[in-house]
Amino acid sequence: xxxxxxxxxxxxxxxxxxxxxxxxxxxxxxxxxxxxxxxxxxxxxxxxxxxxxxxxxxxxxxxxxxxxxxxxxxxxxxxxxxxxxxxxxxxxxxxxxxxxxxxxxxxxxxxxxxxxxxxxxxxxxxxxxxxxxxxxxx
Numbered sequence: 001x002x003x004x005x006x007x008x009x010x011x012x013x014x015x016x017x018x019x020x021x022x023x024x025x026x027x028x029x030x031x032x033x034x035x036x037x038x039x040x041x042x043x044x045x046x047x048x049x050x051x052x053x054x055x056x057x058x059x060x061x062x063x064x065x066x067x068x069x070x071x072x073x074x075x076x077x078x079x080x081x082x083x084x085x086x087x088x089x090x091x092x093x094x095x096x097x098x099x100x101x102x103x104x105x106x107x108x109x110x111x112x113x114x115x116x117x118x119x120x121x122x123x124x125x126x127x128x129x130x131x132x133x134x135x136x137x138x
Contacts, residue, residue: 003102005137009133009135012102016098016100017099021078023091043102054134064134066131066134067131070129071124081084093111106128107135107136110133111131112132113130
C-alpha cells in the first residue's frame with residue numbers, strides 16, 4: 001500500500017532533518033513522532049500534519065500544514081528552543097529539491113511562522129515552527 005500525502009511527506013522530511021548538520025549539532029538524532037519516555041532534551045517532535053485537497057483538473061494534489069515542536073530544558077531555554085526551530089526552518093524552507101517524498105512531487109515547502117513559549121511546568125521552553133508544503137501525486 002502506498003503512503004498518502006501526509007505520511008510520505010513526514011518520512012521525507014524526517015530523513016532530511018536527520019541528515020541536516022545544523023539541526024543534528026543541537027539535537028543529535030532526537031527527531032521524533034512520539035518521543036520515548038523518559039526523553040532526553042533537547043529534541044524535535046512532529047506536532048501536526050494537516051493535509052487538504054489541492055487538486056487541479058489533471059493532477060491530484062495536496063497542501064499540507066506541517067508543524068514541529070522544539071523542546072529545550074537547558075540554561076539558555078528560549079534561546080536553544082529558537083535555535084532548534086531556526087535549524088528546522090533552514091533545513092526545509094524552499095528546500096524542495098533536497099526533500100525526497102516517494103510517490104509525490106514536492107512543489108513547494110514554505111516557512112509560515114514560529115514562536116517560543118515557556119512550558120507550563122516552568123522547567124523549559126517549547127518553540128513551534130509551521131511550514132506549508134504543496135505536493136502533486138506522481
